[in-house]
Amino acid sequence: MTGGALLTGTAGWLFVAFAVLALASAIAVVAARNPVHSALYLLLSFLLVACIFILQQAEFVGAVQILVYAGGIMVLFLFVVMLVNPGTPRTGRTFQHQWDIALLLLPVLLLPFAYILWTEKLPDLPVNPDALRMVNGKLGGNTEAVAWSLFRDYLLPFEVASVFLLVAMIGAVVLGKRSAETMD
Amino acid sequence: MTITINHYLIVSLLLFAIGFFGVLVRRNFLTVLMSIELMLNAVNLNFVAFSRRLSDLTGQVFSVFVITIAAGEAAVGLALTISLFRQKKTLNVEEASTMRG
Numbered sequence: 001m002t003g004g005a006l007l008t009g010t011a012g013w014l015f016v017a018f019a020v021l022a023l024a025s026a027i028a029v030v031a032a033r034n035p036v037h038s039a040l041y042l043l044l045s046f047l048l049v050a051c052i053f054i055l056q057q058a059e060f061v062g063a064v065q066i067l068v069y070a071g072g073i074m075v076l077f078l079f080v081v082m083l084v085n086p087g088t089p090r091t092g093r094t095f096q097h098q099w100d101i102a103l104l105l106l107p108v109l110l111l112p113f114a115y116i117l118w119t120e121k122l123p124d125l126p127v128n129p130d131a132l133r134m135v136n137g138k139l140g141g142n143t144e145a146v147a148w149s150l151f152r153d154y155l156l157p158f159e160v161a162s163v164f165l166l167v168a169m170i171g172a173v174v175l176g177k178r179s180a181e182t183m184d
Numbered sequence: 185m186t187i188t189i190n191h192y193l194i195v196s197l198l199l200f201a202i203g204f205f206g207v208l209v210r211r212n213f214l215t216v217l218m219s220i221e222l223m224l225n226a227v228n229l230n231f232v233a234f235s236r237r238l239s240d241l242t243g244q245v246f247s248v249f250v251i252t253i254a255a256g257e258a259a260v261g262l263a264l265t266i267s268l269f270r271q272k273k274t275l276n277v278e279e280a281s282t283m284r285g
Contacts, residue, residue, distance in 0.1 A: 012185030023199060146241060
């Protein structure tokens, strides 16, 4: 692959299909009235983004996306939706009062970025997919290469992430448990 | 169809904007959390695309970290949701206005 092309041919068209579907299901997440529908559209969006990751040969990140997001976080979301069981609001608004102002201001956020993307031509770099699977000078797999980088160059952030998860777990337990006076 | 980094940036920008809009306008706290997940996912898309463009694995490693942070954020956010539901018997963010926010 030469020039700035990240994907070509069929892979490019697949990217377009996945991206359009992911954006459509993201819109459905925001637009759906029922939280369960939102959660299921979010699951679809995660899976499509995972497909995009796998398409660009980031297999490990795609697998983690499916396992952690689609497997873990979505189960947690659906569990909480079932637990609080708000049901579909038959009456009442889905959106807040300021939704029209937000919709008007959204292009103000988007336009500078769109302008930059339109005018700025990022330099074409040669894409070398094999560089993403080099392990210690030999050609390995993507998972192997990510693990090599994670456990050698990013060992301290990795440990910090484990401490962060512990803190988040304790925080979730403390927030979620009933206090003694409200328990009856 | 030839896909360059600009296509990735456009998709990521739109995904982020949809998530941002959801955070701003939804009344249901659960859907606000889901919109935050959409925004984090858009960032991951950029990380992985630039990782491929620059032929550097750092982007992929960082997107793994972002997924970790998203998991922690979802756990704490959902605990807050349950806490809010116990206090107010609703998930409407407009009702949680004790601090006049």
